Each structure stands twice: as C-alpha cells, then as structure tokens.
Amino acid sequence: MTIKLKCLSHTPLRGLNDPGADVVREVDDVLSRMRAEVEAFDPELIVVFAPDHYNGLFYDLMPQFVIATAAESVADYNTLPGPLSIPKELAMDMTRFILDSDIDIALSHRLQVDHGCTQTLEELTGSLTRYPVIPIIINSVAPPFGPYRRVRKLGEAVGRFIAGLDKRVLVLGTGGLSHEPPVPLIADAPQEVANFLIAGRNPTPEARAQRQARTIATGKVFGTPDCPLTPLNPEWDRAFINTLVEGRLDKVDQFDIQEISKTAGRSTHEIRTWVAAFAALSAAGPYAARNDYYRPINEWIAGYGVVSAETL
Ligand SMILES: O=C(O)/C=C/c1cccc(O)c1O
Numbered sequence: 362m363t364i365k366l367k368c369l370s371h372t373p374l375r376g377l378n379d380p381g382a383d384v385v386r387e388v389d390d391v392l393s394r395m396r397a398e399v400e401a402f403d404p405e406l407i408v409v410f411a412p413d414h415y416n417g418l419f420y421d422l423m424p425q426f427v428i429a430t431a432a433e434s435v436a437d438y439n440t441l442p443g444p445l446s447i448p449k450e451l452a453m454d455m456t457r458f459i460l461d462s463d464i465d466i467a468l469s470h471r472l473q474v475d476h477g478c479t480q481t482l483e484e485l486t487g488s489l490t491r492y493p494v495i496p497i498i499i500n501s502v503a504p505p506f507g508p509y510r511r512v513r514k515l516g517e518a519v520g521r522f523i524a525g526l527d528k529r530v531l532v533l534g535t536g537g538l539s540h541e542p543p544v545p546l547i548a549d550a551p552q553e554v555a556n557f558l559i560a561g562r563n564p565t566p567e568a569r570a571q572r573q574a575r576t577i578a579t580g581k582v583f584g585t586p587d588c589p590l591t592p593l594n595p596e597w598d599r600a601f602i603n604t605l606v607e608g609r610l611d612k613v614d615q616f617d618i619q620e621i622s623k624t625a626g627r628s629t630h631e632i633r634t635w636v637a638a639f640a641a642l643s644a645a646g647p648y649a650a651r652n653d654y655y656r657p658i659n660e661w662i663a664g665y666g667v668v669s670a671e672t673l
Pocket residue numbers: 371372373374414477536537540542543544572573576661662663
C-alpha cells in the first residue's frame with residue numbers, strides 16, 4: 362500500500378476570466394508538475410473528495426456525504442463531459458466499511474458531478490477515465506453543514522479502508538481555499554431561486570449559460586469595492602495550509618463554520634475536502650507534506666493553493 366495526496370483549488374473561471382499571463386503560466390507550470398507526479402506514481406485507484414455546486418445535489422434531499430458507484434459529468438463551464446470510471450464493487454466495499462465505522466454516508470448509483478469533481482481529475486490526469494476513481498462528495502456549499510470533526514472522521518474511515526488495500530492510491534481534495542463566488546443561499550432567496558436550489562437538476566442550456574455569465578461577470582469585479590462578496594483572505598489560507606502540512610489535523614475539530622464563512626467567504630467550506638483527504642492519509646500513518654503553491658487570484662475568485670503529501 363502506498364498513498365499519495367494532492368489537494369488543490371478548482372475554479373471554473375480558469376480559461377474564462379484569466380489573470381495576467383505570468384500568473385496563468387505559474388499555475389500551468391505547477392499543474393504540469395503535479396500531473397507528471399501523478400503519471401509517475403501511476404495510481405491503481407483515485408479517491409476524490411469533492412464538493413457539488415447545485416448540479417448533482419439539491420435541497421430536495423441534501424446529504425452531507427455521498428459516495429458514488431456511477432457518475433457522469435454535467436460538463437459545466439469548460440469541463441469535460443462523460444462518465445467517470447468507477448470500480449463499482451470496490452466503491453460498495455468502501456461504502457460498507459464507512460457505514461461500519463459509524464459514519465452515515467449516502468450512496469448513489471447514478472450521480473451527476475460538476476467542475477468541483479471533474480476539473481481536478483482532468484488537470485491531474487488529463488481525462489475522467491484514465492484511472493479508476495471513487496468520488497466522495499462532501500457538502501461544502503449548501504448550509505447547514507455538519508461539524509468539521511465529522512469530516513475528519515469520514516476521511517479517517519476512508520483512510521483505514523484504503524490502507525487495507527494492496528494498491529497505490531491517490532487521494533484528492535478539490536476546492537477552496539478562501540472564496541465566495543455568487544452561488545445563491547436558500548435563506549431569503551426569491552421563490553424562483555429557491556425552486557432551483559431545491560430541484561434544479563438538468564437546467565436548460567440558457568439557464569446554464571446565464572449562471573456562467575453571472576460568475577464571469579463577478580470575476581471581473583471580485584476584490585474591488587464594486588463587489589459586495591467577501592474578499593479572499595490569504596492570511597487565513599496560509600494558516601490553514603500550515604495546519605495541514607504540519608500535521609495538526611486535530612485543530613480542525615474546533616473550526617467554527619459561521620466564523621469561517623464570515624472571515625474567508627461562504628465557499629471556503631470546500632476545504633472540507635482537504636480535511637477529509639488529509640484525515641484519510643493520516644489514518645494510514647505519519648505523513649510528509651509540502652506546500653506547492655499559493656496565490657490569491659481575484660479573477661478566478663480563488664485563494665488558489667496546491668499541496669502534496671504522502672505516507673512516510
Ligand atoms: O457553481 C458555480 O457556478 C461557480 C462556482 C465557482 C466559482 C468560482 C470559484 C469556484 O471555486 C467555484 O466553484
């Protein structure tokens with residue numbers, strides 16, 4: 362058993378509302394390095410902890426955790442369409458193991474996943490099907506959220522399961538860091554928006570285009586006085602990265618959900634996927650981690666970070 366980890370931000374605005382060429386090149390370079398490392402590792406299984414942004418999961422039945430035995434990309438923004446290559450029996454074994462570990466997780470035999478899952482897979486492997494992958498969606502965008510300690514416990518259960526496999530496993534966390542894109546909140550939403558958040562699956566092409574245009578327009582003003590959304594918080598991001606890299610995972614149990622939303626932005630909770638990924642790695646033994654990259658990028662509405670780790 363060998364386990365490697367990569368956690369990185371995603372942003373659907375990459376390629377649609379780019380920062381200056383120097384920054385784009387910097388990120389391209391770090392992603393090519395990460396992709397080369399994945400290629401060299403040649404994982405026999407990828408476990409990706411990812412959020413959903415009201416593309417696959419809605420308030421008609423909003424789970425905190427979901428594991429999928431089959432999933433298809435909704436191909437939002439510029440992301441790839443098509444099914445993921447999920448080993449069904451192994452995903453079922455993992456589900457049973459997680460449930461036996463006292464963690465309630467929903468099971469989907471037909472999940473729709475969005476850029477939150479697929480962008481990172483594509484960036485690190487070049488496709489959605491290059492390696493067998495088990496997606497685990499962690500609610501990070503649709504409040505209320507369960508406490509961070511529950512996310513850590515989920516990650517640890519997954520880590521114990523993969524530690525028992527005789528396989529090279531790559532664990533991914535995708536999302537964050539500090540950011541607040543214009544994703545609506547159900548509290549106080551007008552009826553039409555609430556209807557979408559409750560049951561907005563398979564929107565019309567026009568509705569999807571409108572949503573994407575709104576995000577791009579926000580990217581153009583994000584971080585300026587013209588934008589009312591919570592700005593990026595590099596200090597918060599760097600402290601969070603250090604917490605994980607230095608192996609102080611127990612600190613996340615004290616994370617205050619409201620406080621994080623206020624100081625770093627509502628979608629910062631996508632870091633729950635990083636917490637789960639690091640918890641999985643930690644359950645397999647001591648690890649070494651490094652911070653590969655960090656930069657706050659307003660054009661992408663992203664405190665953009667990349668971190669790698671592996672068991673010692
Ligand atoms: O769900 C959307 O439409 C947009 C999501 C988004 C926007 C900007 C940065 C991100 O990390 C996102 O997930």
